Amino acid sequence: MLIVAALTAVGVALRLAVAQQSLFADELSTRFVVAGRGLADVVSVVHTDAEITPPLYFVATWLTTRLGLTPELLRAPSLLAGAVAIPLVYLLGVRTVGRRAALVGAALTTFSPFMVFFSAQARSYELMIALVLGSTLCMLVAVERGGARWWAAYAACACGAVYTHYTSTFALAAQLGWLWWAHPEARRAGLAASAAAAAGFLPWLSGLQGDLDSPTTDILSALQPFTPGYVRASFIHWAIGLPDLSRSTRLELLPGTAAVIAFLLAVVLGLAGLVAAGLRGRLRPANRGVVLLIMLAASVPVGEVIASAIGSNLISARNLAASWPAFALCLAALVAGAGPRLGVAATALAIGAFAVGGIRLLDPDLGRPDYDGVVAFVERTAAAGDVVVDGVSAAPAGVPTATDVQFAGHHRVFPLGRPEVRYDPFRILAAPPPAQDVVRRAAAAAPEGRLFLLLPPAGGLKDEVLAAMPPGYRHVDTRIYRGINTIQVLVYEPPTASGA
Numbered sequence: 001m002l003i004v005a006a007l008t009a010v011g012v013a014l015r016l017a018v019a020q021q022s023l024f025a026d027e028l029s030t031r032f033v034v035a036g037r038g039l040a041d042v043v044s045v046v047h048t049d050a051e052i053t054p055p056l057y058f059v060a061t062w063l064t065t066r067l068g069l070t071p072e073l074l075r076a077p078s079l080l081a082g083a084v085a086i087p088l089v090y091l092l093g094v095r096t097v098g099r100r101a102a103l104v105g106a107a108l109t110t111f112s113p114f115m116v117f118f119s120a121q122a123r124s125y126e127l128m129i130a131l132v133l134g135s136t137l138c139m140l141v142a143v144e145r146g147g148a149r150w151w152a153a154y155a156a157c158a159c160g161a162v163y164t165h166y167t168s169t170f171a172l173a174a175q176l177g178w179l180w181w182a183h184p185e186a187r188r189a190g191l192a193a194s195a196a197a198a199a200g201f202l203p204w205l206s207g208l209q210g211d212l213d214s215p216t217t218d219i220l221s222a223l224q225p226f227t228p229g230y231v232r233a234s235f236i237h238w239a240i241g242l243p244d245l246s247r248s249t250r251l252e253l254l255p256g257t258a259a260v261i262a263f264l265l266a267v268v269l270g271l272a273g274l275v276a277a278g279l280r281g282r283l284r285p286a287n288r289g290v291v292l293l294i295m296l297a298a299s300v301p302v303g304e305v306i307a308s309a310i311g312s313n314l315i316s317a318r319n320l321a322a323s324w325p326a327f328a329l330c331l332a333a334l335v336a337g338a339g340p341r342l343g344v345a346a347t348a349l350a351i352g353a354f355a356v357g358g359i360r361l362l363d364p365d366l367g368r369p370d371y372d373g374v375v376a377f378v379e380r381t382a383a384a385g386d387v388v389v390d391g392v393s394a395a396p397a398g399v400p401t402a403t404d405v406q407f408a409g410h411h412r413v414f415p416l417g418r419p420e421v422r423y424d425p426f427r428i429l430a431a432p433p434p435a436q437d438v439v440r441r442a443a444a445a446a447p448e449g450r451l452f453l454l455l456p457p458a459g460g461l462k463d464e465v466l467a468a469m470p471p472g473y474r475h476v477d478t479r480i481y482r483g484i485n486t487i488q489v490l491v492y493e494p495p496t497a498s499g500a
Contacts, residue, residue, distance in 0.1 A: 004106055008086045011110040011119075015082050018361050019075045019120035021483075022371040023402050027074065027122040028395040031405070034062045035069055047207045049214035054204060056163040057124035074122040081130035082119020086110055088133040089325050095140050096289030097333040104332035105325075107351045111358035113255055114317070114324060117242055124164045125321040131161035132171045132322050136296065139175055142193075143186045151193040158193075159200040161322075166208070167314065170303030171322040172197075174295040182288045217312050226313040235301065237317040238324065239263075240357060254366050255357025263353035266335050269346035273338025290333065296326035369394075369483035371402040377479055377489060378452050382411055385449035389442050391416035391435075391461050392454045392487045403454065411452075414442040416461065435461065436468040443470045443494070450476075453490040462488070471495075 023031060033045050042062050046055040060077035067073055089109045093102025109115055118126040135157035142150035158175075161168035172194075179190045211217070224230060237243060240263050241251055251260050286294070300323035304314040335346035360366055369392065378388060388411050393401035397418075400408075407413050418432050442451055451473070455462045457480065472495030481487040 003103060004087050004090045007106050007110045008083060011086045011116075012079075012083045014111070014116055014358060014361075015079055015119040016072075018116055018367070019072050019079055021071070021120070021368040022373075023071050023074065023122065024368040024371075025394050026396060027071075028401060028405075029399050030058065030061060030122040031069070031074055032399045033058050034065055034074070037062075047210065049210050049216065052211040052214050052216050053124055053165060054163045054207065054211075056160060057127050060127065061122060071122070075120055078119050078121055078123070078126040081126040082115065085115065085119075085126065085130050085133060085325065088130065088137065089328065092133060092137055092140075092325065093329050093332065095137070096287075096293050097329055097336075101329065101333040101336040104336045104347055104351065105329040108328045108332060108354050109325065111351070111354040112324070112328065113240075113242055113354070113357035113361055114238065114321075116358050116361055118318070118321060125318055128161055128164040128168050129321055129325060131157050131164060132168055133325055135161060135172065136175055136292075139179060139190070142189065143179070143183050151189050152196075155193040155196040155200070159197040162197070162201050163204065165322070166211075167300060167304065167319050168322045170300040171296055171326075173303070174299035175292075178288075178292045178295050182291070220313075224313050224316050226308045226315065231305070231315050234315050234317045234320065238320040239327065240353065241317070243316065243318040254360050255353060256360060259353040259356040262349040262356075266346045266350035266353065267331070269342045269349070270331075270334035270338045273342040273346065274334065276339065276342075277337075290330075293326045293329050293333070297323050297330050299323060364482040365484075365486075367483050369485045369487055370481040371406075371487075373481045374454060374479075374487055374489055375403060375406045377481075378407070379410065381477075381491075382452060383449065385446050386452060387411060387442050387446045387449060388413045388452045388454060389416060389439060389465065390414065390454045391465065392456060392485065394485070412445060414438050414445075416455075416465065435464045439465055439468040440470070443473070446494070448494060448496050450494070451492045453492065455488050455490065457486050457488040466490075 029051065033051060034042055037045065039059065039062055042058050043055050045051065046053070046058050051058075057077060061074055064073045064076035072079075086106050086109050090102045090106040093099075093105045097105075115126070115129075118129070135154050138150050138154035138157055142154055158172050161172065176190060176194055180187055183190075236251065240255055240260065242254055251257070255263075300320050301315075304319060308314050331350060332347075335350045336343055338346045364370070371393065378386075382388075388403065388407060390401070390403050390413050393403045393415070395401040395404075401415075404413055404415075415432070416435055416438050439451075451469075453465060455465060469492065473492040474495075475490060476493050477489075477491035479489040481489070
């Protein structure tokens with residue numbers, strides 16, 4: 001257990017370091033839901049189709065942000081769940097694939113870029129992962145020891161998982177299916193506990209119906225098409241990369257080409273050891289624990305493929321999250337069981353591949369965009385009459401961006417490529433005005449003030465904005481802020497300031 005404690009400490013340090021980055025994308029929706037609201041209002045907002053995720057994470061993050069509305073406190077439930085997931089993976093591995101493979105699985109969980117990223121994100125995925133792990137462990141202990149308290153704990157974790165994210169139902173169905181096959185004597189107790197979990201979810205059925213009917217579902221399905229290429233990419237990034245957010249999802253950047261090769265070599269060596277054991281007659285049939293892990297690892301991918309084939313596309317790297325720990329333990333069992341020589345090499349390659357990817361998340365070029373750095377520069381240097389033209393901030397439609405939130409009451413923000421902020425989340429808003437109009441209005445709003453242009457470092461938008469600058473404006477400063485989306489801040493003075 002000392003090794004598990006050490007891995008957990010390393011994992012927590014890595015997650016805390018990543019959690020200090022700026023809020024980004026859907027995290028801003030979480031902030032919008034919990035900021036300035038009472039708990040009842042938070043649940044009410046989530047109940048509408050402004051959110052298509054159930055309420056448990058928002059309730060948890062509302063509690064943690066009573067201490068302050070910082071990125072770390074918004075992400076605190078995920079951070080705690082990510083820390084707990086490491087020993088939970090180990091405990092599940094001990095009960096299914098043995099202590100050695102359990103340690104390897106815990107190490108993979110510690111460094112996995114996928115797990116580190118979601119442990120430092122203010123969304124529900126990591127909390128769902130921890131609750132699915134908890135329900136699986138409680139089920140195994142209940143089968144082994146009996147007793148109503150373990151079945152009650154199983155029901156509570158299962159119900160909590162569905163209240164956190166709907167995709168957990170695929171993994172929970174796999175648990176129940178395995179229990180029905182592997183332990184007929186526990187069928188009645190398992191069904192009773194599952195019925196109790198389902199009964200606990202009944203109050204949210206109207207919220208579920210609203211989420212199913214939400215236009216956001218169709219929008220996301222259009223953005224994430226159910227095509228072989230998209231499905232393949234989602235599975236690859238789920239296994240060893242990141243959810244599809246930006247250029248960082250290119251595997252040659254993260255985890256990097258060398259890490260991908262090491263991962264593939266680990267799998268090949270593991271399979272070679274498996275074949276060698278079979279040829280020598282030493283290959284033992286999979287025990288019930290291994291079958292459970294295989295079912296859990298396959299449940300969400302298979303379930304989402306079937307659901308997507310008959311309805312809206314559910315598949316994305318992040319929506320596969322509930323199956324990741326079981327996948328990691330299957331991989332751990334494969335490499336650790338490859339024999340005394342091949343097993344050591346395969347294990348080292350697998351852990352090394354994930355460690356490289358996880359540590360690369362600390363690279364400033366692969367972190368979330370540095371909105372905090374941009375805001376700090378503008379607040380430090382801008383005068384009261386200066387305005388901001390923002391062409392880089394990303395948030396769900398109708399939700400205030402990071403710059404909108406932090407500049408509120410200080411500097412007026414003119415958004416590029418999106419409508420003026422309307423507090424109407426996840427709706428299809430009016431088409432944004434042309435960049436020329438935005439720049440013209442910004443200059444008119446600050447005839448004697450400077451323009452702080454927040455732009456991509458290159459590309460059509462930057463060229464369009466600079467071409468639209470009114471005559472006489474003088475470029476006086478440039479700052480670069482690194483991240484998965486690099487931000488360039490250009491400062492322009494009006495003719496009156498230049499003349500002075």
